[in-house]
Amino acid sequence: MLIKIYKKDVLHSLLQQEDTDKDKKITIDDQGPKEFKIHTISNEVYTIRGTYHLSNLLQELELAKENQEGIIEISLTEIKQQPSIRISKMIKEHYWDRLTRKLDRSGIEKILSDDKRDIKEKRLYVPFYDKEAYSYYQEVTKEIDHIILETLPEKITPEFVRSINDKPGILGLALTTTNHKKEAVPFLVPGGRFNEMYGWDSYFINIGLLLDARKELSKGMIDNFTYQIKNYGKILNANRSYYLTRTQPPFYTSMVVEYYEKYRDQTPISWLEECVRTAIYEYETVWMQSGKRLASNGLNRFYAEGIGITAEVEEGHYDYILHKYKNNDSQSIEEFRKKYLQREIDSEELDQYFLHDRSVRESGHDTTYRLEGICADLTTVDLNTLVYKYEKDLAYIIKNFFNNVFVYEDRKLRSEYWDDVASKRIALMNQYLWDEETGSYFDYNLLEKKKTHFESATGFYPLWAKICTADQAKSIIAYLLPKLKYKFGITGSSKASLHDVPEDAPQRQWDYPFGWAPHQMIIWKGLLNYGYQDLAEELIYRWLWMITKNAADYNGIIPEKFDVVNGTYKVNVEYGNVGSDFKYVPDGGFGWMNASYQLGLSLLPIEYKYKLNQLVDPDEIFSKINN
Structure with missing residues (x-):
């Protein structure tokens, strides 16, 4: 049932009566009567009762667009809908x-803002080889003040990333061409203070997008990951400059398979081919490089490179840790932190802690005592499960959509190849991670040569x-x-x-x-x-x-x-x-x-x-x- 009301009057009266703590919400913490009378423009009166229905009324009032007379139309059915x-x-x-966000003229300023850092200058970094993107962003930002456009170096090192920690910025994402015009590919952010595209968040978000038939948004998420792997070498923790040395739990092939299975009849095989090629590249260069994310026991670990304290955490976040490494009792935590940042204080132990800390953040589980201070020394159950899923996904795709053979850099990779490496991974997981006594899998500590039992x-x-x-x-x-x-x-x-x-x-x-x-x-x-x-x-x-x-x-x-x-x-x-x-x-x-x-x-x-x-x-x- 639809009713017409004066938005401003009803909203003001509702907040005055029911929002007793003045936070612009109606909750069980408010002390109002929890009964409100709505007066329509035709002098009808409707009573709304209870916290849930009153908060629905508040939401509907905020969402409704008023006409020139300040009148809106709202639905009592919506207000009383089952939760x-x-x-x-x-x-x-x-x-x-x-x-949803887009790096276009209407959205770029919001994305460039960063609630995690107090910065005045807004920077956008563009990959070294993407000249078209640089031209696009020049055009997008030319009428916006205080935006600095910079090109990343050809080789991105931990030293470079550290050198721009005081000049943080967003990293460019995928573009597409529509009617001969470049456009930014949309992506979704997690929410709240997170205003950039995150790694494993995006996989779970995509499950919701597919369920709600948001085809273009779902595809955009995958295309942006494809762009990240091609231009930054990995799916990033998030597309900000201080995340350039960190990846995230690998869910890329899961996103590709789930999207393609739903929209196969609307998706060219060339798109799937590009995704498979990109996934193999990520698998071999990010996860299977010996000595880094491929550990000595043949399984995988998180291993985020970087130098010193992470740039994105809130003030005071590391105080507990820094206090443990501070030897001078007369020195404040803040003085110690600044000297360590400036490398006036050398501490191999603290450097090692931050290697593990970055790796914890790469794992997505930031933070947990499961990984605290040891993450880079662990071959974890979660990561090896996800890499196994890549191997099985590639076997499935190649067998079912590419006649059981996929040519990659002059190599003919068949589904049997991927099934074989997946089987070997199961054997290694059962050797190192499976615990017969408890009947469960646990992370394996490479230094201590034993399972953690966390x-x-x-x-x-x-x-x-x-x-x-x-x-x-x-x-x-x-x-x-x-x-x-x-x-x-x-x-x-x-x-x-x-x-x-x-x-x-x-x-x-x-x-x-x-x-x-x-x-x-x-x-x-x-x-x-x-x-x-x-x-x-x-x-x-x-x-x-x-x-x-x-x-x-x-x-x-x-x-x-x-x-x-x-x-x-x-x-x-x-x-x-x-x-x-x-x-x-x-x-x-x-x-x-x-x-x-x-x-x-x-x-x-x-x-x-x-x-x-x-x-x-x-x-x-x-x-x-x-x-």
Whole structure:
């Protein structure tokens, strides 16, 4: 039912009455009466009750465009919509677009701004060989003040990256030609303060885009990754200058396969051929270079090159670590930090710490005590699962779409070749990472020559890539699930794995009690791969219930992460909770959280969707089933 109202009057009255903490949101923390009367232009009166419906009204008022008389038309049906339907619709119709960026005249200034760094000058760096891009960006920026356009050197070294840490900037992305005119290829950002294209975030975002039939945006994400590999040598942690020496967890072939399977009839084979060629190049140059990301045991590790303190972290982030290495008690942490940055203080141990720290950030799991201070010395379960997936994806593509042979640099690579290297990887994973005693996979420490036994959600990754035997899958679930499963999902690590962490040490956001969308999504798919449908549906319901409940109570919020033990987005941990700072309407939610919601709904049976909309507590459902 549609009603016409004066937007300014209704919005002002609603906020005055219901937004008692003056944060431009209506939540359960507000102390208003939670009952508001809407007066229409025809003097009809409608009453809206309850936090959820009142916050929906606030969102609809903000989204509606008023005419010259200040009148808007809003739908009472939208305001009273069931919560899961509304959240999913907001993601599909609003949030993806709010997260979309283009390096064109209308969007470039916003992308060049960087909330992580306090900088006055805005820089855009262009790859050495991309002369067309330089001309395009010259044209785009010629009428915009305070933008500096620079070309990167032909060879990008850690020393060069360090030299421009005080001159950070965005890195150019892919362009396309439409009607003989160059245009920027769109991409999506994670959300909140993150205003650039991130590595593994993009894979999970793309799952949501494919579910919501956002074909061009999904393809744009892949094309931008293709451009990054060709021009920067890798898929970057993110497309900012201080990330040039870091890659991210490899999901490129998964994105390609999932997109092509859905849109094969609308996609030329030449596009797939370019993606395969690019994936092989990345596989061989980024992951299989001996001594770097290819370790001595034949498995892979994260190994992000760089010098000194990372450029993107907030002030004070490393104080706990720097204090441990500071020998002079009369010297402040800030003085020590500056002298170390300027290389007036040499510390091989601290240099080694930051090699590991950068590698943690390359892993995407920044930060966790699983990897703290040792990341570059570990061949991890998650990374080797993902590289195995590349090998199997390439075998699948070549067999099914290229008549079982793909010519790459004068080599004829057949599907059997990729199946063979994948089989060898499984053998190595079972040799170094599989633990017979617990029946689970663990990261392997190359220096100590033993498994770490740190219990992490990444232990479920082999189920996602179908690496395990049925017996292995069963034992992994039996071992890890009781240690990681809580009321609202899977924690990043077990509580027990943190027992050696000092009490005064900072909490790490990828550990207990926090839960993250990519882990949940990988685990759901892994369980379904091995026939554990009931368990997958339970975990999906618990996760979606938490998102739905928080959104209903807190003005539609969809944040970066959750405390899955207590079921809240209010977390006191490093970096806070990105995506929770907004007014009126969530500003795009958060990319992979949006995607987890769309994926979860697509996998949930209709009877659970009904219970979700009634916000039936998960324990009311599953305690009965499990007992």
